Amino acid sequence: MLKLENISKKLGAFMLSGINLEIGAGEYFVLLGRSGSGKTQLLELIAGLNKPDSGRVYVDNEDVTNKRIQDRHIGLVFQDYAIFPNMTVFGNIAYSLHCRNTDRNEIRVEVARIAGELNITHLLDRFPVNLSGGELQRVALARTLITSPRVLLLDEPLASIDASLKDDIKRIFRNLNRKGLTIVHVTHDYREAVSLAGRVGVIHNGYIIQTGTPVEVFSRPVNRFVARYSGIRNFFRVKFTNESGTWKANCDGTLSFMLTEGNYPDEGLTIIRSDEIKMYSVEPQGHVNCFKGVVTEIFPSEYGMEVTVDAGERFCIDITADACSSLRLKEKSEVWITIPPESIVALQGNS
Amino acid sequence: MSRNSPFTWVMLILSSLVLLFILAPLAGMFLRTGSAQLLETVNDNEVRESIWLTLWVSFAATFVFAIGSIPLAWLLARKDFPMKKIVQGIIDLPVVLPHTAAGLAVLGFISRDGFLGKAADAVGLTLINNPAGIALAMAFVSVPFLINSARDGFSAVPERLEKAALTLGAGRSRVFFTISLPIAWRSIITGFVMMFARGMSEFGAVVIVAYHPMIAPVLIYERFNSFGLNYARPASVLFIIVALVVFILLRLISVRRKETPLSPDAET
Numbered sequence: 247m248l249k250l251e252n253i254s255k256k257l258g259a260f261m262l263s264g265i266n267l268e269i270g271a272g273e274y275f276v277l278l279g280r281s282g283s284g285k286t287q288l289l290e291l292i293a294g295l296n297k298p299d300s301g302r303v304y305v306d307n308e309d310v311t312n313k314r315i316q317d318r319h320i321g322l323v324f325q326d327y328a329i330f331p332n333m334t335v336f337g338n339i340a341y342s343l344h345c346r347n348t349d350r351n352e353i354r355v356e357v358a359r360i361a362g363e364l365n366i367t368h369l370l371d372r373f374p375v376n377l378s379g380g381e382l383q384r385v386a387l388a389r390t391l392i393t394s395p396r397v398l399l400l401d402e403p404l405a406s407i408d409a410s411l412k413d414d415i416k417r418i419f420r421n422l423n424r425k426g427l428t429i430v431h432v433t434h435d436y437r438e439a440v441s442l443a444g445r446v447g448v449i450h451n452g453y454i455i456q457t458g459t460p461v462e463v464f465s466r467p468v469n470r471f472v473a474r475y476s477g478i479r480n481f482f483r484v485k486f487t488n489e490s491g492t493w494k495a496n497c498d499g500t501l502s503f504m505l506t507e508g509n510y511p512d513e514g515l516t517i518i519r520s521d522e523i524k525m526y527s528v529e530p531q532g533h534v535n536c537f538k539g540v541v542t543e544i545f546p547s548e549y550g551m552e553v554t555v556d557a558g559e560r561f562c563i564d565i566t567a568d569a570c571s572s573l574r575l576k577e578k579s580e581v582w583i584t585i586p587p588e589s590i591v592a593l594q595g596n597s
Numbered sequence: 598m599s600r601n602s603p604f605t606w607v608m609l610i611l612s613s614l615v616l617l618f619i620l621a622p623l624a625g626m627f628l629r630t631g632s633a634q635l636l637e638t639v640n641d642n643e644v645r646e647s648i649w650l651t652l653w654v655s656f657a658a659t660f661v662f663a664i665g666s667i668p669l670a671w672l673l674a675r676k677d678f679p680m681k682k683i684v685q686g687i688i689d690l691p692v693v694l695p696h697t698a699a700g701l702a703v704l705g706f707i708s709r710d711g712f713l714g715k716a717a718d719a720v721g722l723t724l725i726n727n728p729a730g731i732a733l734a735m736a737f738v739s740v741p742f743l744i745n746s747a748r749d750g751f752s753a754v755p756e757r758l759e760k761a762a763l764t765l766g767a768g769r770s771r772v773f774f775t776i777s778l779p780i781a782w783r784s785i786i787t788g789f790v791m792m793f794a795r796g797m798s799e800f801g802a803v804v805i806v807a808y809h810p811m812i813a814p815v816l817i818y819e820r821f822n823s824f825g826l827n828y829a830r831p832a833s834v835l836f837i838i839v840a841l842v843v844f845i846l847l848r849l850i851s852v853r854r855k856e857t858p859l860s861p862d863a864e865t
Contacts, residue, residue: 290760316763316766320764322760326757328758328760328761330758330761332780341765341775346766393766
């Protein structure tokens, strides 16, 4: 459906390098990256707003690298929506139809249809200056969808929207994708990828460093950068040793984690998700990787409570508010933590 | 900043002095001109014709030069090209030239030996001592105001809006006429008003190109030289009143555009 072949583009001191990506028809692909990682530039290359220095862009097996923007039939919703301030919502949505010299009656019918689908019929006579972020997002979507794009590109579509409206907008994206629309969505927020993506790519400093399903990327990140993106806060530099057939990861002589079977390098990083560490007020029996520690911090988080435990190394642990109160946790409480070996992911090198 | 702080007072006093400097001579001129004198000047055909000539020639010069200045302003705002800074410097040149020198430069261009003069001569038009020549002299010194204001207006149009229009299937010219131009319109109108006002008040460049027919600044100068201050003053006051009325009207039009958004189907 959409294929990027060895795309490179220099933009001042920044460079997109060797981008290879294939996105299937009807796929929801989320490209994750920090500000300045090159994700918006990549979208603009796909849309044709910039041309690559080298490489090719294919849409439906057609090479569109040198095609004019207006002939590509690729829809792009900008991060700040780029709604035309000199036109009403109706004028904005009808813009592409005017470009195609569509009959006035047909324009009215089409605009009414798309406005109905996105629940913005009541906004049609209003000017953008009077609209909220969520309303502007719907107008931008309607204006793009009315062109029946082959691919919909979304640049940070939830970044400027109130939390309460995000679910509504996500539902719209899911429905569009369910109807077969191929979507490429760029964001810095891994949670958007978790809730929307069929496949995820992580871009950093102009390179795509990992692609895969959300489960593959977030449970088996290829490096520390990707791991950080999936919200993992527990990283430990370790040396891997094999003692009598059992692999262990040793943290600078303080702690030692038992690992599952496998092939490990001499040294590297281990990562542990904060919701996979269990906490007890008394020493539990029958657990490997069981460590005694002291609570150093407790504060509310979106999952309930985030607890920091010093057990020779600092562990960030997510627990529910109920669990926190039943364990009667407070700062300086002594606790026991356990980590299942299968929750410990090893990464090569120190990156 | 406290409203009544000594700093505020100092700023207020200094500002008032500058305002007084601008207003006092004008107020003095108005106060010394009796209504009878003013009425007599209003009835003076020569004065009326000269004010009318000044207004329409300046307006025509602004209108005609806007046709080329707006595209130039867009290029300066949107495109990078070799020697862009030099081009910008050339545009600002007439503002810093002594206006009599600017008049001499225009005269050389439009006289029968000059490039434009020869071309005009070929179609039977003499530019010297002709409203067309006056318009060129006015435009020469005032067109930078329009170009610079329009350029700032185009620069302030977010490029994303133009890019969005392209992704929606618009061609470059449609993007210009439906997005860039309407959004930059206020700055263009401001530049238009500034160019018109500057052209209308031009004396130095025009007097070298055309003493006759007399535009208002030349007429005022001529009356002052020939008959003295008392005879020149009522013509000045009348010209100032007319210029102010026109200026305020044009400003009102541009402010109204600011407050009233364009029509829903602005792109059609």
